[in-house]
Amino acid sequence: MEEKKNNGNKWFKPLLIVAIIAVIAFVIYKQVTNMLFGGAVAVSMEDVYSTIKACAPALIVAGVVIVAAIVVSVAVMKKATKTKKLIRWESVIAVILAVVVAANWICLDIQYSLLNKVLTGSKGLSEETRQASLDLGEEITGEGIVLLKNEGNALPLSTDTKLNVFGWGSTQPTYGGTGSGSVNEESAVSLLDGLKNAGFELNDELSKFYTDYRADRPVVGMGEVDWTVPQPTMAEYDEKNIFENAEEFSDTALVVLTRSGGEGMDLPDKYSTDCNYNKTQQGGDVIYSTNEDDIDTNKNYLELTNREQEMVDRVTSEFKNVYVVVNSANPMELGWLDDYENIKAAVWCGGAGETGFNALGKVLSGEINPSGRLVDTYVYDLSATPTSNNYGNFTYANSEEITGSEENVAKFVNYVEGIYVGYKFYETAAVEGLIDYDSTVQYPFGYGLSYTTFDESITDIEDDGTNITLEVTVTNTGDVAGKDVAEVYYTPPYYNGGIEKASRNLVEFAKTDILEQGESQTLEISFAYEDMASYDDQVNKSYVLEHGDYEITLNTDAHTVVDSKTVTVEKDIIYNDENDGKRSTDKVAATNQFDDARGEVTYLSRENGLANYEEATAAPGNVEMTEEEMQVYIAKNTFDAADYDDPDAEMPTTGADNGLTIQDMKGLDYDDEKWDKLLDQLTVDEMSTLVADGGFHMVGIDSVNSPETTDCDGPAAISSNFNSSIKGSAFPSAVVIASTWNKELAKERGTQMGKECNELGVTGWYGPAMNIHRSAFSGRNFEYYSEDGTLSGFMGGNEVAGATEQGIMTYVKHFAMNDQETNRTNGLCTWATEQSIREIYLKGFERAFKDGKSLAVMSSFNSIGARWAGSNSSLLQSVLREEWGFHGAVDTDAMDPLADFYMDLNSGIRTGLTHGLSMTGGDGLIENTDQAGTVIALREAAHENLYAVANSNAMDKETGTPDWVKIFIGADVAVLLLLAIGEYLVIRNYRKEN
Template structure:
């Protein structure tokens, strides 16, 4: 989301048009009166008085109109750009240290043959690869690091760790191309300016061999908002570009994609391996790359995954290579040899419906123009996402695991070795518990991760179940050689239930044997036990799961779509080829059209309830919002407070929720600010930003809940100093595909890992009074067409077990108080107006109490505030007036009740935030203070000018000047 753009400017000018017209009219009137003054008043003194008074009146009118503009359509933007606050040096230093700590534990050592790493302290080291001088720090878009940030470069990180790098190489790359090609919102330059191998002279290679016998090769990939990584590098669009590095070959021949090494990168690796026996491959990117080339050369002994490390995180990379830090990261995603053979590959990208002209519209938005029609994407792989597919497919004989998977989910090496032993497993009061004894059996201090998986009983053709499922995890403290730690593990028995959307329409814990294991990764069990469930349990009706407020039941049957074949484990994945094939029928089904709404065909009057009674508005009950701090959501005082609001008050609070929510005089509500940035906290209007933290992939790869909580606390502390109350983060959508450009700001392919890391980030942020908008709710798992009415089709079981899982944990464990919905449709219902998602599941089932905001409101043409507030959204992410962010139906009881409920959610969240901490001083935006001062000065000047004009008139009359 961007905060200011040309469409914003145009929209604001449209809103200001009546005032500009008034200025023009005042100017014309002034010119006419001044020109005709001599004819209107015959006396010379009177003529001059008329002209002077007209000028004073004109400038008074201009001042009044400018005040109307500033306090009207421009007020919210001016409030935003004049926000106050600053980040203390102490908080910045703490955040910087935390960034390195997160990256210390988040960089993942994927391979380390012959114990090549760590290198000796103070070693010389050759660093090959253009990305060594232009690495990836994070991603682009709303999750990007501030452009003004001072960065620790990759080579700085080596230097700071005591390693000496070959400057001849780095100078060579800088001369080739020192900057990274632009990956923007509109045009995407995917160029990887890797010098051809032929450009390395014999002298350069000889000098490098003399400098060191060890070589690092860096490869990087950058992703960002609105740019899924290309699955086909042959572009025929001006917005997608690639500049070749040589006239003699193509970096990406026909049929290749962005997440495999380019020909220039392959040639470089070949050159390096021909000249060095000790090669370290560093992959710097959040999207899993095909790294099979590491198997092709025995010289590549070590492989490190360093997703965007943030502003100072490359210090951690240097420290790990130098042995100053023992790596303890574990992969948050699965690395496979061939991404084109993943079950999702044929069902990502742009699929535009045909036969949907009646639902199309002419877009005039920032990101879309021309005719916009509904699109679709089919989640055909069902629950078999990431490792859940590979482990199950191997067990069923569909694949040979080692031929397909290179580095499993959860895989990560250390410079020491560990042993993990399970104690006896007990099942009592619905809890599964046991101890795991972790012992450092090596000679270096380090941390390990206890990963707990379960394999449930599966009946052929029954409820779909993966054979490996992460259920919980813990990270040890740093263990010295020979030291042990006993880690207590506990989870709910019901956490192993599967959702049966076909028959029970509820979560079901089948009877049978459940294998519980502690693993080194999703594929490698270290120890295991089996527990037996004697009776089948259906969690329905009054027998809800212990964490649910009401029992889960089917709400998304319509989202399964029509004519879609979903992957099934039945008969050893017998339908695999049929299920994972690309769609062939693009015709929008009649069942999808029925009930499909956007702002162009939604009429709120069609959904009014005649039995609704109009609430009280504009009452004088004498309450202030601050009086409700700490009150229960259902406290009767809320009704009295809400009675005081007018319909206009409610509409403005709902409509103008972008990066702030407005002051409401009738209830004494103060203006509060929200800020962006999953990797930091950025005020896009004042330009104030925190340090750039590592990408969420790095944070997830720590598998460290305590560190995630410290991250949230650091964000919260800096937000308080910035006078910011809401944080548009954390983002926790699923890495369904390696090609999602936004994977850098989402955590993982696994909902349990993502959910707990997100939950603890939220706990940390909210401990400082900052409400964190978990986003994007839900199923916003690709960038292509996400803002073009993207119908996302999936079965209810996959929706719940895969895509809602991290959000569910963030609410139930993290206590999330705020949600940002997503642009896409779930089935044929826009997520921001999906009552099944926002009411039935989020609030009724999970017990969420807080507010829901849309994603960037005017970057699409189909979002509608009437539809949104009636179906569970509370606030529109927009900071000035556009056509559809204001509620159009402000007269029906149904609509006013919906507005009132939305305001209740917003006010409840805000009053319990840092903004209403009694120690926080309320500050008036600077521009309002300046405007008052300017108005006073101008008022005095204008009054003075008029007094002077009258005095001169009287003086002329007294002197007898009467003839014009």
């Protein structure tokens, strides 16, 4: 019986061991998959395959040894017991040794960088820093909320008011966006909780109705897109007696409308498959709505859906007092707000981050007086904008000839509106009589109401011929305390057929302190004459301040003038070396760099009252890229190093022993002679790794004692794709920060991000993002500040300054003209005039480097003209470094496998790029490292990277062997010691048996 019992239990231990191994394997699998696919920017399967391929040699060696051990163990079945035992034990030892060798090969060599990112963590944020960030996020939202409508001073509401909160979005509001700009919503204050925290009593039964209907938000991402706007049918409302019960609860309704956006996909300009960009970034089908009755080719995503329209109709007919919250980063069509007598008031509140919805409750209750201003122009009809026909998905008819394959498709977009973007078009079109302003524009750029009233006036002006300084006095003439924004614009002289000029241009602004009833504050607002210069890309090919009268206006928004002064420029001032010299902020005079980006496109001109509007803004026809344009098109299969390198160049010195370290370089000028000696110490392999292995870190360099640094997403909250311990606070999105129109608050936010980075062990911040709201439908408008380059520049420049002063390398992105998500990974050819490139799309970036002193920048996926931005020497060398004086790291955007056919580091490092955001270690990305031209390019890229590191918080990091490597080596020693003991015992026992 005992023997049978033992036989019955003999499988217990093996099964237990297998079960334990299975549990451990499952836990590791979950951790790895969460690390790979759970970050803001998920690692693609192609990256996984590349990683496995890189590990193949080590895996093959281990596999061969394991197979050989099994074969040998089976082959000795008939040998004597003692011999069989010896060989089998030796096989076990060989297998363990092979696994140890393979593990060391993978962990300490092949995948060292990846593992170091995963295993090098932080202790997290201090409670003091985290609370300061949460408080700041709420303050930003409080100043960024915009009061759109307030009939009869219907707001603020008494907290005794019971609120029926309608709209499914009230239960799943937008806190930010998706992709690298996303935020962790798990600990966020919900919109409903924000209202409750302000003291309002809510109809919880109504909210439960929505969560029972759908508890999750439809996915909008790079691989899956569902634009469904969840909203029950009227039949479902009536089935649950929702309206009857709500009327019993109170006579007040708050309608919440939410729209989301994210990285990789633009919002539908037609709410059906008629939308011309109807594939996800990774090629999947887009779901426009799972509500068939909402599908409507005559509507876009930024209008009320059919179900929402029915809900609004019903709410406004059933309730006496109706209020609206618009929770969307993208400007919606809001004409319907004026169609209902019972809609008393409306506010705009974009992505509020972790604590911002507390501020929404306080705004509605009056604890906070709203002082936000719109950062975009809100029009009645988004299908009638100058960009509407030239935004989205356009393919070259000769695509295969351009890219050399059927798989890689050449795409384009034409910026036909030129400089007439946003309010600059609408103000100019109104002046020229092209549009009726009041029937076209509902809410102007810079618009926002208050619970009080203000009087603004220009009380003094000083003009020294170089700078203009205004004294603007603002007086609170209302009944409650509040803040106001003084917006200063200029109207330049326009000469028919000459340099293109908008009739109104933001030049400066300032926000008051909180002013009590009757209190005044005098603001000093100063700007330079050269800030009013236009870029003449046709005649002088430089910035020009033309002669004539310049009207300086004090506005409450882009359209409404409250006071003005006029200054006169007696003669043309031409900012080039042949005439009046460079602008004061430039290192060298700006001159044409982007002639090849103009293409064969008709651009909107103000000549003869915008006479070519219909022709210029028409949709493109069957377009082919010209032979001349194809000559500059960047693709790996067209790259030839001989086109860039000097055949007589001499190989630079490498591997020298000069005794310098990166710490010796801190604070030195980029051109200091010590840099040459330091760079001589680098080996070719070190330079190649530093440049190519740039995914979320800057690798350490032993020869110069440079520490490895950590880089992280994202613009709204620091988050690591590899390490869950690196998690920052979720701030409001950039569009909300911009809507504060508060430069000091923007800098404070940058400072706080810097403090969080320092506590989390982060050196490189992938943000902020500086692109332009060219279209309301851009999926990433939440992540970008504004439709206006001046506002973006002031707000972004201050954020950058705050973070840079904390030692952070701010990878300001996406440089440049990444203003739509559709086709961004197809090397999207972006055609524009040089004037619009400089005056609109580079304007914000310019201040981030000149004023913010950023040490880094992230280039963009798209091309400028036909030349990839990451390999565009005009952008990265001529403008960024030579004109603006920048030195530091220039990173790629994520080296997505979809963009592999054109994102080539070999061309990039020869034209100003310094760093590849590779997710797989960068092996094989740099070629011809035995050639002098390649090494020279690597050396220059290494110089830029190390200059940024030397002036960052990395100088406070410890160098040397990471703790996890020490533990790994200790484990190696222990295992080898055990194997040695095992080998000794096996041999001893064999001898003993003999």
